[in-house]
Amino acid sequence: xxxxxxxxxxxxxxxxxxxxxxxxxxxxxxxxxxxxxxxxxxxxxxxxxxxxxxxxxxxxxxxxxxxxxxxxxxxxxxxxxxxxxxxxxxxxxxxxxxxxxxxxxxxxxxxxxxxxxxxxxxxxxxxxxxx
Numbered sequence: 001x002x003x004x005x006x007x008x009x010x011x012x013x014x015x016x017x018x019x020x021x022x023x024x025x026x027x028x029x030x031x032x033x034x035x036x037x038x039x040x041x042x043x044x045x046x047x048x049x050x051x052x053x054x055x056x057x058x059x060x061x062x063x064x065x066x067x068x069x070x071x072x073x074x075x076x077x078x079x080x081x082x083x084x085x086x087x088x089x090x091x092x093x094x095x096x097x098x099x100x101x102x103x104x105x106x107x108x109x110x111x112x113x114x115x116x117x118x119x120x121x122x123x124x125x126x127x128x129x130x131x
Contacts, residue, residue, distance in 0.1 A: 025051025
């Protein structure tokens with residue numbers, strides 16, 4: 001069965017953003033940028049886990065385009081919507097907790113939240129449209 005063009009585009013956007021962010025976190029590019037602008041760096045474990053998860057989601061997003069199976073795409077969309085919601089909610093919770101060694105710079109938590117909220121809205125729109 002052919003995957004609708006709009007759904008393909010959303011998967012490509014999800015995949016590209018996930019791969020770019022994932023690669024940036026795993027390689028330390030994000031921390032280099034933060035050092036250059038004198039912001040505190042991310043906890044390395046956070047960078048590796050978060051970046052690795054994003055890389056996996058990016059790879060699978062693009063693999064699903066090749067396989068053209070709408071049932072698998074639906075399951076994947078449910079997974080990434082749920083994961084992004086949990087990331088945003090835990091980020092908001094983390095912003096409420098004051099600890100001496102914070103997991104990530106507050107400014108980047110807000111940037112990530114804005115990106116993920118935007119993607120959640122697009123993903124939910126696509127999910128409701130096709131399922």
